[in-house]
Amino acid sequence: MNTPPDTRPLMRRLFERRSLDTLAPVPKFATYAILLAWTFVVLFPLYWVLVTSLKIQIQVDAGPYYIPFVDFTPHLDAWNFMLFQNNTLWPYMNSIIVALTSTILALLFGSMAAYALVRIRFQVKLAAIIAFIVLVIGVIVAVVEFAVPWQVAILAAIVLFFLALTSIGRRFKAALGNNDIEFWMISNRIMPPIVAVLPIYVMFQHLKLLDTQIALISTYTAVNLPIVVWLTRDFFAGIPLDLEESAEIDGASKFRVFFTIALPLVRSGLAATFMLVLILAWNEYLLALFLSNANAQTMPVLVSAQNTTRGPQWWYMSVLIVIMIVPVIVIAAFLQKHIARGLLIGAVKG
Amino acid sequence: MQVTLKNIHKSFGAVDVVKGLDLDVKDGEFLVLLGASGSGKTTALRMIAGLETVTSGTIQIGERDVTNILPKYRDIAMVFQSYALYPHKTVFANIAYPLTVRKHPRAEIEAAVKDVARQVQLDTLLERYPRQLSGGQRQRVALARAIIRRPAAFLMDEPLSNLDAKLRGYMRAELKHMQHELGITTIYVTHDQVEAMTLAHRVALLDKGVLQQLDTPATIYNAPANLFVAGFIGSPPMNFLQGELIDGGFSSAAGSFGTRSRATNPHAVAGIRPEDCRVTTPELGKFAGEVFATELIGDHALVTCRCSGSNVTVKVEKDFQRGIDEKIGIGFDEKALHLFDSQSGSRLA
Numbered sequence: 001m002n003t004p005p006d007t008r009p010l011m012r013r014l015f016e017r018r019s020l021d022t023l024a025p026v027p028k029f030a031t032y033a034i035l036l037a038w039t040f041v042v043l044f045p046l047y048w049v050l051v052t053s054l055k056i057q058i059q060v061d062a063g064p065y066y067i068p069f070v071d072f073t074p075h076l077d078a079w080n081f082m083l084f085q086n087n088t089l090w091p092y093m094n095s096i097i098v099a100l101t102s103t104i105l106a107l108l109f110g111s112m113a114a115y116a117l118v119r120i121r122f123q124v125k126l127a128a129i130i131a132f133i134v135l136v137i138g139v140i141v142a143v144v145e146f147a148v149p150w151q152v153a154i155l156a157a158i159v160l161f162f163l164a165l166t167s168i169g170r171r172f173k174a175a176l177g178n179n180d181i182e183f184w185m186i187s188n189r190i191m192p193p194i195v196a197v198l199p200i201y202v203m204f205q206h207l208k209l210l211d212t213q214i215a216l217i218s219t220y221t222a223v224n225l226p227i228v229v230w231l232t233r234d235f236f237a238g239i240p241l242d243l244e245e246s247a248e249i250d251g252a253s254k255f256r257v258f259f260t261i262a263l264p265l266v267r268s269g270l271a272a273t274f275m276l277v278l279i280l281a282w283n284e285y286l287l288a289l290f291l292s293n294a295n296a297q298t299m300p301v302l303v304s305a306q307n308t309t310r311g312p313q314w315w316y317m318s319v320l321i322v323i324m325i326v327p328v329i330v331i332a333a334f335l336q337k338h339i340a341r342g343l344l345i346g347a348v349k350g
Numbered sequence: 351m352q353v354t355l356k357n358i359h360k361s362f363g364a365v366d367v368v369k370g371l372d373l374d375v376k377d378g379e380f381l382v383l384l385g386a387s388g389s390g391k392t393t394a395l396r397m398i399a400g401l402e403t404v405t406s407g408t409i410q411i412g413e414r415d416v417t418n419i420l421p422k423y424r425d426i427a428m429v430f431q432s433y434a435l436y437p438h439k440t441v442f443a444n445i446a447y448p449l450t451v452r453k454h455p456r457a458e459i460e461a462a463v464k465d466v467a468r469q470v471q472l473d474t475l476l477e478r479y480p481r482q483l484s485g486g487q488r489q490r491v492a493l494a495r496a497i498i499r500r501p502a503a504f505l506m507d508e509p510l511s512n513l514d515a516k517l518r519g520y521m522r523a524e525l526k527h528m529q530h531e532l533g534i535t536t537i538y539v540t541h542d543q544v545e546a547m548t549l550a551h552r553v554a555l556l557d558k559g560v561l562q563q564l565d566t567p568a569t570i571y572n573a574p575a576n577l578f579v580a581g582f583i584g585s586p587p588m589n590f591l592q593g594e595l596i597d598g599g600f601s602s603a604a605g606s607f608g609t610r611s612r613a614t615n616p617h618a619v620a621g622i623r624p625e626d627c628r629v630t631t632p633e634l635g636k637f638a639g640e641v642f643a644t645e646l647i648g649d650h651a652l653v654t655c656r657c658s659g660s661n662v663t664v665k666v667e668k669d670f671q672r673g674i675d676e677k678i679g680i681g682f683d684e685k686a687l688h689l690f691d692s693q694s695g696s697r698l699a
Contacts, residue, residue: 240434242430242432242434245421245428246430248421249400249421249424249426249427249428251422251448252447260451
């Protein structure tokens with residue numbers, strides 16, 4: 001058999017990995033120069049944070065000093081204060097618990113939603129959605145304005161909803177499909193969070209959950225869900241349908257197909273999504289600022305709190321930033337081997 | 351167990367894919383659904399599997415009506431064209447999957463997997479992953495996964511079409527032997543008539559969603575029910591001559607000859623297979639024409655002959671030597687002649 005002509009897209013061929021040895025001297029030098037420059041851009045802030053954490057106030061104010069032991073004498077004062085005198089461990093634990101839990105929940109629910117959107121065809125009647133929204137508003141008005149007991153209001157709304165489904169449902173055929181549902185989910189992410197912060201604050205105030213990890217976890221899960229759905233949808237769509245049909249014939253339920261066939265096959269995509277969502281939750285500042293106080297305070301809030309009336313305490317901030325970066329790097333290193341391609345090789349065809 | 355389809359219809363939107371299909375597959379039978387692409391054969395199989403809903407009609411497996419039952423409760427096994435092996439599971443886990451999801455005890459699963467793996471000669475490859483196997487080995491994993499549970503019926507969707515020609519011939523024999531050994535009702539979809547003729551107890555030939563003929567391979571070949579079946583089965587295909595039939599005498603532009611029929615039909619088609627024709631001198635032949643092309647196939651050759659506008663192919667000896675445009679006669683035995691009505695397409699007695 002002769003080899004088929006190269007039909008890959010042009011961009012693919014342009015960006016194909018090529019050995020640096022095969023380049024001519026000038027492009028080779030230029031390549032190295034650009035790479036070095038970019039490496040500097042990427043790594044210098046990290047380096048700067050690290051050396052700043054080893055400085056005391058006078059060295060920061062009189063600086064800039066660049067190299068420890070040469071430019072200035074490093075001190076561990078900031079580290080000592082942050083780790084042993086200040087209460088840093090508590091926000092650190094909060095950050096870990098909140099970020100990990102919300103990411104796992106978002107990934108679990110988000111991937112299930114994405115899978116359903118890919119494999120099941122939904123047809124939600126527009127009339128049903130409108131009836132639902134009208135009834136929700138009705139319940140709120142009834143409870144707040146007319147002091148109807150909320151149990152009664154909700155029960156009445158449910159009955160009315162099902163009555164509406166059976167009557168108007170037949171008249172109005174307009175329905176929303178999978179694409180509409182997906183767009184609605186992503187549109188949740190288009191809205192600037194600052195718009196939602198006050199209502200969310202009031203909600204948790206009424207639920208008496210302000211300044212708790214539960215408030216942060218549930219909010220982060222909800223906020224990151226659309227991203228998970230959006231990212232994992234394409235991974236699921238890439239699984240050959242034969243595999244899932246075969247599993248169904250072999251006797252597996254839809255849930256079983258999802259957990260034993262679909263999920264393992266998209267694990268590289270899930271790992272990447274996990275990383276992204278974890279970083280989003282880990283770095284989240286605005287919601288944490290509103291919803292947490294002393295108990296549930298997370299690291300980003302603590303970092304910003306170092307900007308005190310005495311001016312920004314750069315050395316303390318640097319210590320916090322360094323210990324914030326470490327776990328993310330560790331997790332990324334662990335997930336590295338899962339973020340690999342070619343998992344579907346051998347599934348289908350000869 | 352027997353599988354019965356009664357008046358099955360399937361439409362995708364406005365497109366009717368299967369139109370009133372009736373099938374009665376006997377217990378232990380090897381039935382092949384044969385047809386070109388778009389004939390509805392795969393859709394029919396997927397409806398039996400429960401992967402497609404039926405628009406109307408009923409499907410029974412054994413005595414049980416399974417028309418609206420989920421695939422997993424139908425007690426069937428299916429082999430896909432793509433094999434559909436689970437790439438993240440070992441060969442062992444792939445074969446064991448139908449038993450693991452049904453929560454069979456661990457020891458029983460292990461024994462069963464070892465047993466079927468030996469049957470399909472995979473016992474040394476159980477720890478490998480599908481990507482580490484050749485096409486033929488993957489095919490055998492798919493088969494092993496199907497037979498491990500002894501289902502009520504096997505469904506196979508072109509299982510051999512991804513193999514190269516040599517392996518395909520080998521696996522065909524394996525498959526036939528295995529089906530004979532196990533005695534499990536098998537419904538097999540293919541577009542390859544050789545596969546259909548060699549494997550099937552009975553062949554169901556479909557065209558545009560309609561069943562054309564359901565019979566043994568021999569009957570389908572020897573007595574095709576209509577023009578479509580006659581033209582589909584046989585390679586090279588049957589020669590057709592348009593003409594008219596008067597009291598059993600057939601006359602066409604290419605020539606006139608007597609038949610065993612006594613019928614009269616102004617729109618008749620005479621069909622004769624290339625292998626039933628022989629080349630004679632122009633005077634002795636039932637009709638005559640000029641050599642258009644000769645093709646050497648190997649153990650035989652094919653002569654295409656121009657007979658007053660119709661092309662007629664004749665299978666001849668491999669040492670056949672005639673020049674282009676040379677006039678030859680074509681003769682055949684009256685028993686080998688097939689007569690059809692050109693309007694309805696159906697076979698004339």
